[in-house]
Amino acid sequence: MMTRKLRMGMVGGGTGSFIGDVHRKAAAIDGMIELVCGAFSSTEEKSIASGKALHLKESRCYKTFEEMILKEKELPEDIRMDFVAIVTPNHMHFPPAKMALEHGFHVICDKPVTLTLEEATTLQSIIKESGKLFALTHNYTGNAMVKQAKAMIAAGELGKIRKIQAQYLQGWLSTTIETTGQKQAAWRTDPSKSGIGGALGDIGIHAENLISYVTGLNVAEVAADLGVFGKGRVLDDDGNMLIRMENGAKGSISISQIALGEENNLAIKVYGEKGSLEWYQENPNELITRWLNEPKKIYSPNGNGLHPEALEVSRIPSGHPEGYLEAFATIYKNFAKHILSVNAGEVVENPDYPRIEEGVRGMKFIYAAVESNDNNSNWTKI
Structure with missing residues (x-):
């Protein structure tokens, strides 16, 4: 309590x-x-x-x-x-x-x-x-419809996963605003502050993390083609990657921060033997599903047919949008609940928030993608 x-x-x-x-x-x-x-x-x-x-x-x-x-x-x-x-x-x-x-x-x-x-x-x-305890704010995993997608796949509703497509497209670095004193751009394009990945480390690992969280599968290998379009930049600001999942599924990830006109276009599509689903961060309150022998169905927070994991983080009645801040808040809430449980002497086996394991895996993904790109997009194990 x-x-x-x-x-x-x-x-x-x-x-x-x-x-x-x-x-x-x-x-x-x-x-x-x-x-x-x-x-x-x-x-x-x-x-x-x-x-x-x-x-x-x-x-x-x-x-x-x-x-x-x-x-x-x-x-x-x-x-x-x-x-x-x-x-x-x-x-x-x-x-x-x-x-x-x-x-x-x-x-x-x-x-x-x-x-x-x-x-x-x-x-x-x-x-x-x-x-x-250590939590990592991969905030998009806190969205109710992302949790619904994860629960459906875990329950076997889509069958064996065959194909995955993810993207994270932005356009805010279409020009070299880092040279104008824009602090957010300046540190993100500086390897001494950002690391070896530019867009890869900033948004690419969000896509990788979303894939792993939703499907319950890890990326096993990557073949990456990264690009640097901003004049004078040394870190990637664009990229396309083929991925192989640990269960044999195939997929792709497309990332960009120079996709002119894009705002925050994170999306995922997962295709299984029985059905498929797709979710778009810019329309976060809809989860679109398609089925082998049934009509298309769209889920929404606090709507019918939701798994308990999604209902638990649906804070307000149907038709009232929940998004970025609420998803972030879910990470904080679950982290706080875990701290309170620890303080009460209770053991929590699988707390629902990203932890150090996801952080290490994200870094390994960045390093593998950079290595692949440096070797003419050769397949590289993670």
Whole structure:
């Protein structure tokens, strides 16, 4: 039973941050979490100012994440933060995650999990040794219709999966806005901050994660053809990949951040022996299914025929749209429920949120795709 809200500390996400604001809103939606402290910027003055703007106590607006973790650790248990949310660029995921875990705090982190695969596997060991919980915000898996798709496939309703198609298309990097002072573009196109994948690491792993989550199958091999269209860029901003799944199914993933006119076109289609399904992030409240000997059926949140997994995260009556923030909130809610269970001495076998295993697999996917591209799109095992 929940007796109080869980207390969250945040690293990154200061004034002007898009993703920081998203995390704060998502964490608050279900009334289980409150923000109590933070180190919101690598600039000390901006960090303090950001905390004050969020109406935090000045004593809990910290200059650095190191200061936050050490000082919060010294506070009484009934005051200190319960977990840390990391919403920084990729190169600053590992250091605060490592320190927070080693000082006894749970962690929830934006994707990709780390800058490098080596950091990801090291973090996996640290999590195991610490005994603390770690969540990764692959937020699209929190959508009700994604959970419906997963439940239908797990129940065998589509039969054996044969073919999978996924795409994640954006157009916001169609011009080299990273040269104009646009901070989001600047760090995402900088390998020292983004890692070895550009669009691949930013949106490609969302597509890979969605495939694995919905189908329950992992990508076994990839043949990748990545492109760099922005003048002066060194990281991919476009790509097409053939994939082979561990059960023998075939598929493809298309990604782009230079697809002019596209906004946030994430989609997945799964074809089985008995039926197929498709879901589009830009129309997230519909799951379209087609069947061998039955009419097409469209599912919606809180509608008829939903599996319990989908009903559980359908917050409002049918016809009222739920989307990006609610899906994000589902990750936070399930993470919070797991923390509360741990605090109560209960064991949770399969918590429903992305964890370090998905993070490591995502990094392996990035590395395999880059290796494949560098070797003339040869098939590369993950």
